[in-house]
Amino acid sequence: MEVVIGDGSHLATVGADAVEQALAARPDAVIGLATGGSPVPVYDELDRRVRTGRLSLREARGFCLDEYVGLPAGHPQRYRAVVERDFVAKVDIDPGNVHAPDGLADDLPAACAAYEQQIRDAGGVDVQILGIGADGHIGFNEPGSSLGSRTRIKTLTRRTREDNARFFDGDVDQVPVHCLTQGIGTILDARHLVLLATGAEKAQAVQWMLEGPVTAMCPASALQLHPHVTVVIDEAAAAGLRLAGYYRDTLAHKPEWQGW
Numbered sequence: 001m002e003v004v005i006g007d008g009s010h011l012a013t014v015g016a017d018a019v020e021q022a023l024a025a026r027p028d029a030v031i032g033l034a035t036g037g038s039p040v041p042v043y044d045e046l047d048r049r050v051r052t053g054r055l056s057l058r059e060a061r062g063f064c065l066d067e068y069v070g071l072p073a074g075h076p077q078r079y080r081a082v083v084e085r086d087f088v089a090k091v092d093i094d095p096g097n098v099h100a101p102d103g104l105a106d107d108l109p110a111a112c113a114a115y116e117q118q119i120r121d122a123g124g125v126d127v128q129i130l131g132i133g134a135d136g137h138i139g140f141n142e143p144g145s146s147l148g149s150r151t152r153i154k155t156l157t158r159r160t161r162e163d164n165a166r167f168f169d170g171d172v173d174q175v176p177v178h179c180l181t182q183g184i185g186t187i188l189d190a191r192h193l194v195l196l197a198t199g200a201e202k203a204q205a206v207q208w209m210l211e212g213p214v215t216a217m218c219p220a221s222a223l224q225l226h227p228h229v230t231v232v233i234d235e236a237a238a239a240g241l242r243l244a245g246y247y248r249d250t251l252a253h254k255p256e257w258q259g260w
């Protein structure tokens with residue numbers, strides 16, 4: 001795993017560079033899209049690069065990580081709608097090429113299986129953008145999630161619903177109890193994982209993820225099993241790391257040819 005303890009510019013550019021690398025290899029690259037505040041600087045940087053003509057996502061495909069169950073079509077907090085606002089509307093990707101699990105399906109297990117198949121049919125995810133929850137969740141894989149899990153229904157923890165209540169008028173009761181999420185196994189199938197985290201409230205989860213045991217109690221710790229992971233964090237999120245000095249040294253001596 002490569003750990004970048006960076007400033008605001010790293011938080012935007014590393015993820016955008018990773019997407020740019022994937023698009024250079026294949027213009028129809030598949031991008032895994034996370035919601036939440038953490039990936040927004042990456043999406044804004046991609047917007048900037050598209051506007052200056054440096055890259056194009058015209059042929060790219062996108063797959064959302066997760067979705068709430070039961071939020072009506074047109075609800076502004078459906079993750080499909082959030083990704084449309086935060087990403088699709090900013091870049092030149094074809095909205096028809098961006099997919100999300102169907103949280104309104106009558107048959108949710110069938111919708112999850114179909115989503116897995118759609119990802120496989122697309123050839124798998126090239127770059128998966130991730131955030132992390134304060135309890136170490138990725139996507140909506142809460143603590144206790146099987147490390148081999150695939151897209152499925154999950155029950156959100158009280159903590160996650162409280163954290164996300166800020167998007168629902170501060171009212172935890174408006175936050176759905178259930179969601180559909182790519183599983184840990186699904187996420188680990190992506191070729192390159194780029195995880196972003198900022199702020200002191202993420203410091204404990206980041207320390208568990210990078211320096212703790214691989215355990216279902218911290219779903220993000222499964223990233224230790226993946227051969228190509230880039231973690232981009234700010235100073236506050238890095239505050240608990242024992243090897244922070246080593247990560248800084250590694251970045252300072254990163255070979256120029258290496259890329260992310």
Ligand code: GLP
Pocket residue numbers: 034035036037038039065066130131132133138139140160
């Ligand atoms: C939600 C999303 C996750 C996201 C997390 C953290 O739970 N399902 O994908 O990583 O929030 O969000 P933020 O980046 O806003 O802290």
